[in-house]
Amino acid sequence: xxxxxxxxxxxxxxxxxxxxxxxxxxxxxxxxxxxxxxxxxxxxxxxxxxxxxxxxxxxxxxxxxxxxxxxxxxxxxxxxxxxxxxxxxxxxxxxxxxxxxxxxxxxxxxxxxxxxxxxxxxxxxxxxxxxxxxxxxxxxxxxxxxxxxxxxxxxxxxxxxxxxxxxxxxxxxxxxxxxxxxxxxxxxxxxxxxxxxxxxxxxxxxxxxxxxxxxxxxxxxxxxxxxxxxxxxxxxxxxxxxxxxxxxxxxxxxxxxxxxxxxxxxxxxxxxxxxxxxxxxxxxxxxxxxxxxxxxxxxxxxxxxxxxxxxxxxxxxxxxxxxxxxxxxxxxxxxxxxxxxxxxxxxxxxxxxxxxxxxxxxxxxxxxxxxxxxxxxxxxxxxxxxxxxxxxxxxxxxxxxxxxxxxxxxxxxxxxxxxxxxxxxxxxxxxxxxxxxxxxxxxxxxxxxxxxxxxxxxxxxxxxxxxxxxxxxxxxxxxxxxxxxxxxxxxxxxxxxxxxxxxxxxxxxxxxxxxxxxxxxxxxxxxxxxxxxxxxxxxxxxxxxxxxxxxxxxxxxxxxxxxxxxxxxxxxxxxxxxxxxxxxxxxxxxxxxxxxxxxxxxxxx
Ligand code: SER
Ligand code: ZN
Numbered sequence: 176x177x178x179x180x181x182x183x184x185x186x187x188x189x190x191x192x193x194x195x196x197x198x199x200x201x202x203x204x205x206x207x208x209x210x211x212x213x214x215x216x217x218x219x220x221x222x223x224x225x226x227x228x229x230x231x232x233x234x235x236x237x238x239x240x241x242x243x244x245x246x247x248x249x250x251x252x253x254x255x256x257x258x259x260x261x262x263x264x265x266x267x268x269x270x271x272x273x274x275x276x277x278x279x280x281x282x283x284x285x286x287x288x289x290x291x292x293x294x295x296x297x298x299x300x301x302x303x304x305x306x307x308x309x310x311x312x313x314x315x316x317x318x319x320x321x322x323x324x325x326x327x328x329x330x331x332x333x334x335x336x337x338x339x340x341x342x343x344x345x346x347x348x349x350x351x352x353x354x355x356x357x358x359x360x361x362x363x364x365x366x367x368x369x370x371x372x373x374x375x376x377x378x379x380x381x382x383x384x385x386x387x388x389x390x391x392x393x394x395x396x397x398x399x400x401x402x403x404x405x406x407x408x409x410x411x412x413x414x415x416x417x418x419x420x421x422x423x424x425x426x427x428x429x430x431x432x433x434x435x436x437x438x439x440x441x442x443x444x445x446x447x448x449x450x451x452x453x454x455x456x457x458x459x460x461x462x463x464x465x466x467x468x469x470x471x472x473x474x475x476x477x478x479x480x481x482x483x484x485x486x487x488x489x490x491x492x493x494x495x496x497x498x499x500x501x502x503x504x505x506x507x508x509x510x511x512x513x514x515x516x517x518x519x520x521x522x523x524x525x526x527x528x529x530x531x532x533x534x535x536x537x538x539x540x541x542x543x544x545x546x547x548x549x550x551x552x553x554x555x556x557x558x559x560x561x562x563x564x565x566x567x568x569x570x571x572x573x574x575x576x577x578x579x580x581x582x583x584x585x586x587x588x589x590x591x592x593x594x595x596x597x598x599x600x601x602x603x604x605x606x607x608x609x610x611x612x613x614x615x616x617x618x619x620x621x622x623x624x625x626x627x628x629x630x631x632x633x634x635x636x637x638x639x640x641x642x643x644x645x646x647x648x649x650x651x652x653x654x655x656x657x658x659x660x661x662x663x664x665x666x667x668x669x670x671x672x673x674x675x676x677x678x679x680x681x682x683x684x685x686x687x688x689x690x691x692x693x694x695x696x697x698x699x700x701x702x703x704x705x706x707x708x709x710x711x712x713x714x715x716x717x718x719x720x721x722x723x724x725x726x727x728x729x730x731x732x733x734x735x736x737x738x739x740x741x742x743x744x745x746x747x748x749x750x751x752x753x754x755x756x757x758x759x760x761x762x763x764x765x766x767x768x769x770x771x772x773x774x775x776x777x778x779x780x
Pocket of ligand 1: 425
């Protein structure tokens with residue numbers, strides 16, 4: 176816990192060609208009134224000009240500056256005002272962190288630890304404060320001056336300069352601060368929220384690119400509507416700005432009401448953009464917009480919790496893209512990405528849990544594990560709770576934590592408590608690295624008319640984690656009869672304990688088995704004939720699945736499975752088997768011939 180909290184931060188930027196002067200005025204209060212401890216501020220490559228406490232310039236012996244910190248040895252033990260002036264050089268900042276110049280425009284990137292390159296600050300996400308930002312700059316070079324929140328004042332200054340004063344009414348961590356100044360033009364539109372407020376939307380680019388922002392604007396409005404409809408989440412300010420810049424480290428950044436994007440994720444014209452480009456723009460515009468609630472209104476207590484906002488927001492953008500296009504196609508592409516990039520990470524020297532235990536440089540932890548596997552973890556809550564249970568969990572999460580900096584456990588607890596759910600050892604998904612391997616053996620007993628699935632699981636060792644506990648793996652399962660139709664499921668025994676699958680008169684065709692042990696058996700009763708199982712429907716858990724399904728079972732699933740993802744998956748597994756068979760035929764000098772069943776199945780469509 177920090178010893179000091181910041182209530183308000185008033186920033187002033189005097190943007191210049193050689194240097195920029197940053198003045199900050201912070202209302203500080205100690206965590207424990209009456210207790211003075213050293214106040215340690217982060218700072219990186221800053222030139223300190225002056226530091227004042229309650230209006231008085233500090234003497235040299237009252238503070239210490241190093242290349243990374245400014246330390247006040249004994250600040251007041253009750254509320255005080257801290258004023259710091261620093262000098263920075265955005266023109267020569269090539270790190271693309273902090274304040275830098277890109278193609279003639281000033282621009283910021285503060286996540287994760289860039290704010291400390293702007294001014295001395297407690298640069299950590301649990302320090303949430305209300306900001307104002309006054310920007311002064313040459314009017315002809317930088318006609319547009321943007322920061323977070325609402326524009327409350329603007330005007331001309333002497334010497335061809337002008338200023339703008341921005342006020343963000345919401346508390347935020349420093350990583351969400353943003354400033355943009357330059358020659359930009361905007362595509363303007365409006366969105367009327369569910370409660371009837373009109374929000375002005377602006378997408379800023381160099382003037383020649385404005386025609387290429389139509390799809391980005393469409394995507395933004397669609398995202399705003401979707402978040403209202405699906406999660407009841409309304410935008411909370413009267414203005415929303417997006418800026419596209421050509422030099423940007425990350426794909427895009429969710430700064431409060433001033434999202435900054437790499438141009439390639441905003442600009443598209445029908446002459447040059449592919450369908451993939453359009454889909455990426457929709458997804459990333461959605462992603463950054465959705466952060467307004469999952470990341471900004473509720474943020475991370477520390478950077479170990481990054482997946483709290485990123486896993487959740489990737490999940491939200493995946494769902495948004497699914498609802499706007501084809502759910503199955505989107506799921507196939509997300510799972511393919513997970514398998515191609517995250518599985519190798521989980522199996523290699525960089526393997527780390529969704530919530531890492533340590534980091535050397537935070538920037539290195541913006542990984543496919545934190546983002547993509549993190550999104551799979553969020554998806555599993557939804558698979559276990561259903562849409563309405565998941566929504567209840569989200570509602571409780573916001574009710575409890577709006578305006579706070581919280582942890583992955585807080586999210587877990589909201590999901591659990593809103594549903595009275597038993598999540599067993601689910602939290603291991605945050606702490607154990609490695610992709611679990613799940614094996615299934617199937618058997619049918621015609622005498623007892625029962626069908627059994629025997630699971631065994633293993634999580635491979637990863638660096639620093641030689642021995643693993645069994646995980647809680649939700650396995651969505653359906654059973655197909657010999658005509659290819661889903662069999663209505665009624666009861667299943669889990670290690671001998673009876674569970675009713677259908678709680679209403681509605682027939683149930685997919686049930687989620689809770690695999691929590693190293694070895695576990697599930698037995699379906701009332702099954703009239705040997706079924707073909709559709710396992711891990713919708714790819715319900717990020718695991719490697721091995722089953723004893725035969726080629727003919729796979730052909731059957733490819734033709735009939737009502738789960739689109741698993742139909743595709745059956746085709747993949749089958750094609751791999753057939754190709755490996757050909758390899759072995761070749762090695763044995765057997766003439767090569769593709770299994771004719773494959774052509775028959777494909778021709779059927
Ligand atoms: N927070 C940013 C994002 O996820 C950084 O990449 O979009
Ligand atoms: Zn994000």
